Amino acid sequence: MTMAIVVQKYGGSSVGNPDKIKAIARRIVATREAGDDVVVVLSAMGDTTDDLIELAHEFTERPDERELDVLLSTGEIVSSTCLAIALRAMGQCAISLNGGQAGIQTDGCHSRAKIISVIPERVLRELENGNIVVVAGFQGIAEDMDVTTLGRGGSDTTAVALAISLGASICHIYTDVNGVYTADPRLITTARKLDEIDYDEMLELATYGARVLHSRAVEIGKCYDMPILVASSFSDARGTLIHGGIKMELRNKVRGIAHDMDVAKVTVRSVPDQPGIACAIFEPLADHGISVDTIVQNISTEGITDLTFTVSRNDLDRAVEIVGPICQSIGAKGHVSSLGLGKVSIVGTGMQNTPGYAARMFKALSDAGVNIELISTSEIRITCIIREEKVKEAVDALHRAFSLGEIDCDN
Amino acid sequence: MTMAIVVQKYGGSSVGNPDKIKAIARRIVATREAGDDVVVVLSAMGDTTDDLIELAHEFTERPDERELDVLLSTGEIVSSTCLAIALRAMGQCAISLNGGQAGIQTDGCHSRAKIISVIPERVLRELENGNIVVVAGFQGIAEDMDVTTLGRGGSDTTAVALAISLGASICHIYTDVNGVYTADPRLITTARKLDEIDYDEMLELATYGARVLHSRAVEIGKCYDMPILVASSFSDARGTLIHGGIKMELRNKVRGIAHDMDVAKVTVRSVPDQPGIACAIFEPLADHGISVDTIVQNISTEGITDLTFTVSRNDLDRAVEIVGPICQSIGAKGHVSSLGLGKVSIVGTGMQNTPGYAARMFKALSDAGVNIELISTSEIRITCIIREEKVKEAVDALHRAFSLGEIDCDN
Numbered sequence: 001m002t003m004a005i006v007v008q009k010y011g012g013s014s015v016g017n018p019d020k021i022k023a024i025a026r027r028i029v030a031t032r033e034a035g036d037d038v039v040v041v042l043s044a045m046g047d048t049t050d051d052l053i054e055l056a057h058e059f060t061e062r063p064d065e066r067e068l069d070v071l072l073s074t075g076e077i078v079s080s081t082c083l084a085i086a087l088r089a090m091g092q093c094a095i096s097l098n099g100g101q102a103g104i105q106t107d108g109c110h111s112r113a114k115i116i117s118v119i120p121e122r123v124l125r126e127l128e129n130g131n132i133v134v135v136a137g138f139q140g141i142a143e144d145m146d147v148t149t150l151g152r153g154g155s156d157t158t159a160v161a162l163a164i165s166l167g168a169s170i171c172h173i174y175t176d177v178n179g180v181y182t183a184d185p186r187l188i189t190t191a192r193k194l195d196e197i198d199y200d201e202m203l204e205l206a207t208y209g210a211r212v213l214h215s216r217a218v219e220i221g222k223c224y225d226m227p228i229l230v231a232s233s234f235s236d237a238r239g240t241l242i243h244g245g246i247k248m249e250l251r252n253k254v255r256g257i258a259h260d261m262d263v264a265k266v267t268v269r270s271v272p273d274q275p276g277i278a279c280a281i282f283e284p285l286a287d288h289g290i291s292v293d294t295i296v297q298n299i300s301t302e303g304i305t306d307l308t309f310t311v312s313r314n315d316l317d318r319a320v321e322i323v324g325p326i327c328q329s330i331g332a333k334g335h336v337s338s339l340g341l342g343k344v345s346i347v348g349t350g351m352q353n354t355p356g357y358a359a360r361m362f363k364a365l366s367d368a369g370v371n372i373e374l375i376s377t378s379e380i381r382i383t384c385i386i387r388e389e390k391v392k393e394a395v396d397a398l399h400r401a402f403s404l405g406e407i408d409c410d411n
Numbered sequence: 412m413t414m415a416i417v418v419q420k421y422g423g424s425s426v427g428n429p430d431k432i433k434a435i436a437r438r439i440v441a442t443r444e445a446g447d448d449v450v451v452v453l454s455a456m457g458d459t460t461d462d463l464i465e466l467a468h469e470f471t472e473r474p475d476e477r478e479l480d481v482l483l484s485t486g487e488i489v490s491s492t493c494l495a496i497a498l499r500a501m502g503q504c505a506i507s508l509n510g511g512q513a514g515i516q517t518d519g520c521h522s523r524a525k526i527i528s529v530i531p532e533r534v535l536r537e538l539e540n541g542n543i544v545v546v547a548g549f550q551g552i553a554e555d556m557d558v559t560t561l562g563r564g565g566s567d568t569t570a571v572a573l574a575i576s577l578g579a580s581i582c583h584i585y586t587d588v589n590g591v592y593t594a595d596p597r598l599i600t601t602a603r604k605l606d607e608i609d610y611d612e613m614l615e616l617a618t619y620g621a622r623v624l625h626s627r628a629v630e631i632g633k634c635y636d637m638p639i640l641v642a643s644s645f646s647d648a649r650g651t652l653i654h655g656g657i658k659m660e661l662r663n664k665v666r667g668i669a670h671d672m673d674v675a676k677v678t679v680r681s682v683p684d685q686p687g688i689a690c691a692i693f694e695p696l697a698d699h700g701i702s703v704d705t706i707v708q709n710i711s712t713e714g715i716t717d718l719t720f721t722v723s724r725n726d727l728d729r730a731v732e733i734v735g736p737i738c739q740s741i742g743a744k745g746h747v748s749s750l751g752l753g754k755v756s757i758v759g760t761g762m763q764n765t766p767g768y769a770a771r772m773f774k775a776l777s778d779a780g781v782n783i784e785l786i787s788t789s790e791i792r793i794t795c796i797i798r799e800e801k802v803k804e805a806v807d808a809l810h811r812a813f814s815l816g817e818i819d820c821d822n
Binding site: 064067145146 | 499506
């Protein structure tokens, strides 16, 4: 009988202190004793990453990104060695590997590196040696053994990428919530846990603010059809299985509400409406690794238009720095930016074939007195940019409007 | 004009907090601006290493050594990235490298790895790129990119090994004292700083307890004739130059007093006095990487003898574990061990050609009411093992007996 390989990822709150690490060590041993080979991917303990960022900021507002990556990578090395020490103290064979040793090879784009390939030989060898393999999440190596990090939430991506390259049967993502909910349960008390969800829906939820899982992890899970179970590391509740085999016709049309408080907006004013303008603005942003979210361009009046886009707040300063000189060169009148925005999205695969969802969303927001600043849609999602302070009310209104708190609701 | 390469090592108390790191960054920039290429080797910030050991002990009394090495290595990575961030924030070109990247290749003996070779290419390349190169001390890599540590004080060894392999002109060791003293100035207020000292004398002082510099660093410095300057990172005082060019005849005979409070003793009782017995005991200890210090074997009575040796206290448990089964197999009566010991040594190159130093040492200790438990000597050192609580009195008595507080004393 061949043993299956199971990859389990535990987030920062699951390894927040030595007692929690001991508790997850016991969970891992139980999985191991059930007969599977286990690869564990860990985040840094509790607030370690924030503490390290704060330390770097003692020296400058803008720490060098290469150095910051190396600094931050130590957080996951500490947690993974601690878990290996705990497992060995329980009589298990275990070994910790850093991202480079685990074969996570990335590009050289510090603070937001992309995985180029995973070379699984070392992990497989350690599994053959009978070890539980504990991998430091969030990190990889580029050329010259230079450490990179995958960006916030990157440990999820490490876990799913490893699961795929190892031919694992499933990737478990253990976190501080019981699974994926119809809305953030910290915001909406009637939010309901979903037993399963489609990759695309999860991707929209993750991208548009459901922090339970990193969107890049869902993306690669979808590409390679790797089932991902999101569950609590503190309970034995069932969790939410993200996979591709859900029967579409049987589901709610709207599956969940995502929200995000981390939105900043840049408007380039009075741009000449001619070919190449959008490219002139967005190519440099992409080159600097700034993820632009919603883009809206109004219809032009007398060959002049306004162009608005949103970025995460952390990226706003850099985005403005880049856009400033471009404004001059393309003959725009200038640019304005603002923080203090948020967004709410409704997500569901069936929506596109059933008219009226957008109208119902806008009416619910309007009834709740929420003004919509920008609108953006995909095939399975409708997103509104609103004032940050209205986000909670908006999520609440939408959750009720689409009856998401009810089991077997058919909105 | 070719620029010289200077290697500077800063200890844990010199990088204890962000302000101290900024202060040493300014010192380093001053060296750089004087025209030299600078390679910096750092220890972990303040008590980081102790804190990490404490963390590991949350899981077990005996953390796995491989895992502990990886855990501890993060301390030096944090301090070195912080310094690189600080230097870059000051407008300097700087890059941090971990031990592996800096080419520090070691054997696989975790927690006390020995440097096998230093491959200087990466450091040289970064210097050519105009960088100040900041290297995480104390660590290297063995096979499989597995991180090793060089043991306590290992950053000194990293610095001197790098200085040699880079062809540096000098290795600066910056610490929290002004140099090498005739005795520990924290213990003896009249202790005097030495302007220069010979490698061998420094080696004996370092090995026998003067914590200002790691003995392995002096050892390799001597082998390759690398001048080492020990000075304070907090002042511009002159420091002590360790080198090979000192005129022997002009010096004091006794140069300094070393002491050590970290001594444990094991006595194997009633050993048959026959060939191979010492080997049967000490070979397994060496195989387990336990450094045995003083060894004393009494003359035998009726073919039976006692054999006593000392180890550092941390190694005592393991030493006893190893010696236990050996006692049975060689037909010894048993073994006893004790903690609570210390040692004092007088060190000086001229001693051996001038009789009476040992006698004067024993008299001084006797006059101070200090009982001697074991005696060990080298060509330039006489060491007595005594009760730990008598160490301060003993050092004080010896410092006075050999007039070490007086400039140009000729004892």
